[in-house]
Amino acid sequence: MALLTPNWNARSAILLVDDDPFLAYARKATLERRFRAVERVADAAQAFILLQDRAFTSRLALVVVALCQPGFSGPAFVRELTDRLPGTPVLVLGAPGEIAPDYRGEQVRFLPRRASSEDLLEGVWQMIFGIHARVA
Numbered sequence: 001m002a003l004l005t006p007n008w009n010a011r012s013a014i015l016l017v018d019d020d021p022f023l024a025y026a027r028k029a030t031l032e033r034r035f036r037a038v039e040r041v042a043d044a045a046q047a048f049i050l051l052q053d054r055a056f057t058s059r060l061a062l063v064v065v066a067l068c069q070p071g072f073s074g075p076a077f078v079r080e081l082t083d084r085l086p087g088t089p090v091l092v093l094g095a096p097g098e099i100a101p102d103y104r105g106e107q108v109r110f111l112p113r114r115a116s117s118e119d120l121l122e123g124v125w126q127m128i129f130g131i132h133a134r135v136a
Contacts, residue, residue, distance in 0.1 A: 044080075089127040
């Protein structure tokens with residue numbers, strides 16, 4: 001199946017912030033089935049370093065957060081992220097014990113950690129395009 005490349009008004013990048021190497025590999029591969037520009041970083045610090053690059057942030061359509069290791073993560077990281085990038089949607093793949101009310105924000109959506117690949121693609125599609133995807 002061909003990669004999806006709709007006109008995104010130049011916002012074509014997805015940032016995956018994922019601290020689990022195995023799951024990050026699988027999630028990135030899943031996202032790349034539908035989207036061309038998926039960049040993965042392993043923690044909050046790497047995310048904030050990348051987000052200082054204006055060329056990257058000018059292309060940023062969505063941030064997917066999947067952090068479960070100790071450190072700067074979870075709701076505190078998402079709050080800081082949304083403060084730095086107002087208007088940029090953030091899809092959170094919750095860590096064990098987290099629930100949707102832990103995350104607030106108009107542009108923030110929560111999926112439980114056990115969400116399937118199809119759930120991930122559907123959530124990303126809805127947040128970027130505002131419509132339901134047909135995931136094959």
